[in-house]
Amino acid sequence: MIDLDERYFEKKSFSHRLVIVYVFFGFAFSFFLYQTYSLQVSEYRDYETAAIANKTKEVLVQPVRGIIYDRSGKIIVNNVPTYDLIVKASLIKSIDSFLSDLSPIIELDTNELDYVKENFDLKASYNRELIIKKNLSTEEIAKFEVRSYKFPHAFIDVRYSRYNNYPKLFSHAIGYVGGVNNDELNSILDSQALPQIDTIFKYSNGFQIGKTGLESTYDHILRGKFGKKIYEVDARGRFVEERQFIKPTNGEDLYTTLDIEAQKVAYDQMDNRRGAVVAIEIDSGSIVSYVSTPSFSTNAISNGISSKAFNTLIQDNNKPFFDRASQGRYSPASTIKPAIALFGIENNIIDWDFSMEDPGYFILPEDQRVYRGWRKGGHGNVNLNKAMIVSSNTFFFSLAYKSDINELIEHLSNFGFGAKVCVDCFNPDKALLPTPEWKMNNLNFGWFKGDTVNMGVGQGYLSATPLQLAYYSTVLANKGTSKELSFTYDNQDIKNLNIQLDNISNIDWKRLHQSMIGVIESPIGTAKSLQELKTYIVAAKSGTVELVSTDTKEDYKIIRENEGNRDHAIIIAFGPMPNPKYAVSVVIENGESGGSVAGPVAIAVLNSLIDK
Amino acid sequence: MKKKLTFKNFSIYFDQYLFISISLLSVMGLFFLYSASQGDLSAVIKQSIFVGFGLFLMFILSQPDPDFYKIFSSLFIVLAIVLMFATMIFGREINGAKRWLNFGFFTLQTSEIIKIALPIFLASYLYNKPLPISLKHTFITLALIFFIFYLVYSQPDLGTGLVVFMAGIYILFLAGLGWKFIFTSFGLIVLSLPFLWNNFLEPFQRQRILTFIDPSSDPFGSSWNITQSKIAIGSGGMSGKGFQEGSQANLNFLPEAETDFIFAVIAEEFGFLGICILLSFFFFILLRCIYLAVNARDRFCRLTIGGLSLVFASTLFINLGMVVGIIPVVGMPMPFISKGGSSLLSFYIAFGIIISMATHKKLMQK
Numbered sequence: 001m002i003d004l005d006e007r008y009f010e011k012k013s014f015s016h017r018l019v020i021v022y023v024f025f026g027f028a029f030s031f032f033l034y035q036t037y038s039l040q041v042s043e044y045r046d047y048e049t050a051a052i053a054n055k056t057k058e059v060l061v062q063p064v065r066g067i068i069y070d071r072s073g074k075i076i077v078n079n080v081p082t083y084d085l086i087v088k089a090s091l092i093k094s095i096d097s098f099l100s101d102l103s104p105i106i107e108l109d110t111n112e113l114d115y116v117k118e119n120f121d122l123k124a125s126y127n128r129e130l131i132i133k134k135n136l137s138t139e140e141i142a143k144f145e146v147r148s149y150k151f152p153h154a155f156i157d158v159r160y161s162r163y164n165n166y167p168k169l170f171s172h173a174i175g176y177v178g179g180v181n182n183d184e185l186n187s188i189l190d191s192q193a194l195p196q197i198d199t200i201f202k203y204s205n206g207f208q209i210g211k212t213g214l215e216s217t218y219d220h221i222l223r224g225k226f227g228k229k230i231y232e233v234d235a236r237g238r239f240v241e242e243r244q245f246i247k248p249t250n251g252e253d254l255y256t257t258l259d260i261e262a263q264k265v266a267y268d269q270m271d272n273r274r275g276a277v278v279a280i281e282i283d284s285g286s287i288v289s290y291v292s293t294p295s296f297s298t299n300a301i302s303n304g305i306s307s308k309a310f311n312t313l314i315q316d317n318n319k320p321f322f323d324r325a326s327q328g329r330y331s332p333a334s335t336i337k338p339a340i341a342l343f344g345i346e347n348n349i350i351d352w353d354f355s356m357e358d359p360g361y362f363i364l365p366e367d368q369r370v371y372r373g374w375r376k377g378g379h380g381n382v383n384l385n386k387a388m389i390v391s392s393n394t395f396f397f398s399l400a401y402k403s404d405i406n407e408l409i410e411h412l413s414n415f416g417f418g419a420k421v422c423v424d425c426f427n428p429d430k431a432l433l434p435t436p437e438w439k440m441n442n443l444n445f446g447w448f449k450g451d452t453v454n455m456g457v458g459q460g461y462l463s464a465t466p467l468q469l470a471y472y473s474t475v476l477a478n479k480g481t482s483k484e485l486s487f488t489y490d491n492q493d494i495k496n497l498n499i500q501l502d503n504i505s506n507i508d509w510k511r512l513h514q515s516m517i518g519v520i521e522s523p524i525g526t527a528k529s530l531q532e533l534k535t536y537i538v539a540a541k542s543g544t545v546e547l548v549s550t551d552t553k554e555d556y557k558i559i560r561e562n563e564g565n566r567d568h569a570i571i572i573a574f575g576p577m578p579n580p581k582y583a584v585s586v587v588i589e590n591g592e593s594g595g596s597v598a599g600p601v602a603i604a605v606l607n608s609l610i611d612k
Numbered sequence: 613m614k615k616k617l618t619f620k621n622f623s624i625y626f627d628q629y630l631f632i633s634i635s636l637l638s639v640m641g642l643f644f645l646y647s648a649s650q651g652d653l654s655a656v657i658k659q660s661i662f663v664g665f666g667l668f669l670m671f672i673l674s675q676p677d678p679d680f681y682k683i684f685s686s687l688f689i690v691l692a693i694v695l696m697f698a699t700m701i702f703g704r705e706i707n708g709a710k711r712w713l714n715f716g717f718f719t720l721q722t723s724e725i726i727k728i729a730l731p732i733f734l735a736s737y738l739y740n741k742p743l744p745i746s747l748k749h750t751f752i753t754l755a756l757i758f759f760i761f762y763l764v765y766s767q768p769d770l771g772t773g774l775v776v777f778m779a780g781i782y783i784l785f786l787a788g789l790g791w792k793f794i795f796t797s798f799g800l801i802v803l804s805l806p807f808l809w810n811n812f813l814e815p816f817q818r819q820r821i822l823t824f825i826d827p828s829s830d831p832f833g834s835s836w837n838i839t840q841s842k843i844a845i846g847s848g849g850m851s852g853k854g855f856q857e858g859s860q861a862n863l864n865f866l867p868e869a870e871t872d873f874i875f876a877v878i879a880e881e882f883g884f885l886g887i888c889i890l891l892s893f894f895f896f897i898l899l900r901c902i903y904l905a906v907n908a909r910d911r912f913c914r915l916t917i918g919g920l921s922l923v924f925a926s927t928l929f930i931n932l933g934m935v936v937g938i939i940p941v942v943g944m945p946m947p948f949i950s951k952g953g954s955s956l957l958s959f960y961i962a963f964g965i966i967i968s969m970a971t972h973k974k975l976m977q978k
Contacts, residue, residue, distance in 0.1 A: 021918075028929055040850065047845070048847045050846070233863070
């Protein structure tokens with residue numbers, strides 16, 4: 001035992017030590033209180049935001065895509081509702097008994113059954129909707145509606161698929177839609193100030209985006225804006241209740257300048273031959289017809305196509321997916337001659353009175369090489385007017401020979417060659433306006449005088465798309481001015497383009513038009529066969545694109561045995577003269593004759609536009 | 613004041629300050645539990661039975677004379693150690709931990725018993741040792757503390773193990789551990805920390821400490837709990853979201869909302885002001901314990917009150933520190949508030965013994 005003194009000492013020591021311990025606790029506790037204060041008071045906003053972010057989940061609601069109209073207000077592309085059977089998975093106790101109750105009403109194939117069984121548990125645990133069957137038939141809908149009281153947790157919801165009323169006519173002009181990929185979706189969400197992660201579509205997940213044509217060019221207008229459903233969720237991500245619904249803004253409709261009738265005529269006239277037709281309303285520069293053939297059904301592509309059918313399309317030698325109108329490169333051949341003629345007059349190389357002898361060939365003075373015309377023996381004495389009507393190569397060889405290549409290139413680029421001529425076309429090709437630099441860089445050869453001579457008749461390296469030819473035709477019809485081509489009247493980016501031709505008078509333009517009228521109306525015109533196909537006057541210039549160079553008609557007869565070696569038929573035309581309203585270009589691959597093969601197509605399209 | 617009500621031959625020992633504040637805390641705890649369990653009335657009823665039984669137990673345990681505890685302290689610790697071994701052999705394994713003994717009607721967490729038995733035993737062992745405590749007694753005491761710490765720690769239950777360990781050290785310190793010894797051993801401990809880290813901590817414990825130091829290193833693993841807890845507390849703000857309005861708890865973002873993290877629920881629903889009111893009760897209880905310890909009748913009673921109240925304080929601080937993210941997650945309930953059986957009852961038992969120590973006056977020895 002310890003004595004009294006010691007007991008007193010012990011009590012004092014105990015008290016001191018207890019105080020030391022509690023002072024230590026006091027510090028620890030103050031630190032705790034400080035931490036709580038920082039969390040709840042100083043950093044309150046951050047944690048409040050975090051708590052709200054924790055418990056809310058936003059689900060995007062898809063907008064309905066805009067409708068696409070033709071220029072008279074007829075619907076070209078629409079959304080058709082399809083109906084899906086959906087269940088609220090978490091409210092279904094047994095999916096097997098649900099499916100067996102459902103089977104007499106709506107039959108599911110094995111794929112559908114597998115999908116339902118695989119996804120049921122997950123959807124149920126997150127309180128999400130599950131699609132049981134897509135694209136219900138009217139009969140299935142009716143059968144289900146009558147018995148819907150048996151299925152309180154199932155309902156039918158509408159989903160929209162894209163439907164083109166003229167599936168093959170507009171496959172290249174309007175194009176098709178398809179499923180969106182993650183990058184595309186993220187950039188769309190970004191543009192609508194929506195968070196990129198953690199967004200799950202309501203159920204269909206089938207958001208579609210324009211892949212080609214106007215569906216792609218005007219996708220930002222057509223697609224609309226996503227709405228949102230904001231749910232309260234628990235820690236497992238399970239939906240507790242819907243808090244807010246922000247309606248989607250449906251896509252804007254697109255009013256195009258396309259003309260269904262003209263498009264039909266162009267498509268029918270092409271009759272599945274390889275080629276393209278582009279028709280322009282001259283005043284507005286608007287594209288009224290845009291056809292590339294052969295074509296394919298956009299509905300099949302947009303809404304699901306079997307891989308077999310798709311492979312058939314992909315492997316087709318006629319390349320139906322290829323948009324010949326804006327991506328096909330063709331030598332303009334003789335259709336270039338009006339532009340070359342204008343160059344000659346502008347630069348005082350020739351005038352309308354100038355004439356020369358056409359022996360049927362042109363000999364290049366530098367190396368005595370012979371450049372032949374299309375007609376053996378030639379056209380005799382030709383002036384500019386006659387050279388246009390009979391399409392004298394010799395005349396234009398000689399004119400080009402006298403031209404400065406760089407000035408000529410500059411001149412041609414004003415007519416849209418080698419240039420972008422359309423504001424809203426999908427991925428248009430600029431084709432090729434060759435320059436000496438281009439030739440040196442790409443072919444490792446200098447520019448020969450012969451190259452310039454060839455350019456005078458639209459052969460050689462020069463190439464253009466049917467779209468560029470249509471623009472060229474418009475510029476010629478409109479005497480050197482045009483708007484940039486477009487599929488809509490009100491695109492903000494449309495520019496007015498004027499060609500500076502100081503030395504070309506209105507009389508020159510009229511004489512040029514007169515010579516192009518002669519191409520059809522003159523008894524010696526290269527397209528005289530078109531005279532009877534119309535009731536008004538049309539100016540035109542036909543062309544025949546030589547794919548294989550032959551010296552004689554006999555040689556050509558041999559090489560034409562192979563269809564792929566046959567000449568391309570090409571024509572540009574505008575009318576009704578003297579105040580043309582529409583310009584058109586037609587290319588038919590291996591069609592051989594610009595005047596008599598491509599010509600009737602051009603006239604038929606003009607007829608459908610002008611008869612109105 | 614502590615009361616001694618005398619009825620003819622027997623007296624009733626009772627401290628109204630502790631009794632009332634503990635009862636109020638317990639009743640508040642029932643309300644918090646109602647909210648934390650998302651209105652689960654059966655959990656609240658079960659808890660109120662424990663509370664009622666606990667208060668009764670506290671009252672009963674206040675009655676025996678401190679000498680009773682002094683005499684039987686060796687028996688208690690032996691019994692507690694036997695129970696620990698029994699747990700090791702017959703215990704029920706839950707989530708990889710063997711901490712519970714099943715008695716059919718009641719599952720006992722045996723470390724809760726030893727948490728009380730050790731301080732009482734150490735007090736009875738040290739109360740008559742001269743000051744300062746000799747090296748021999750210090751080592752005997754330390755050996756026992758480490759042995760028992762190891763028993764609890766190996767269950768594994770690091771949290772309770774630390775509380776037991778700290779309780780032992782407190783008593784040794786309060787009993788008059790020599791300052792020389794304290795400074796020397798402190799130096800040695802600091803030097804041996806790297807060795808302890810590598811050899812004594814389980815990988816998951818090391819991970820917890822690492823994520824505590826850098827929470828971003830493990831956003832959805834062990835720090836998920838602490839992140840959600842901080843969000844709950846922080847979003848409560850100054851005045852809270854209101855009773856049963858805490859989204860973190862109601863939507864299950866908060867883990868262990870009814871037990872270890874119940875403080876976060878309270879902080880979310882009642883805000884900083886609510887927390888201050890709640891903590892003032894704990895504060896009051898601790899102040900009362902200091903007063904009672906200093907004024908206890910003898911050294912044994914002082915050491916017991918001091919030791920048990922420090923067990924209480926350590927438990928509370930570990931729980932609070934863990935919930936607000938200033939110490940690593942070790943798994944520790946909030947005394948009188950968290951849902952529980954053994955852990956809840958252990959504190960009623962501890963306070964029953966504290967009251968006994970404080971209210972019995974020494975009979976004058978003839």
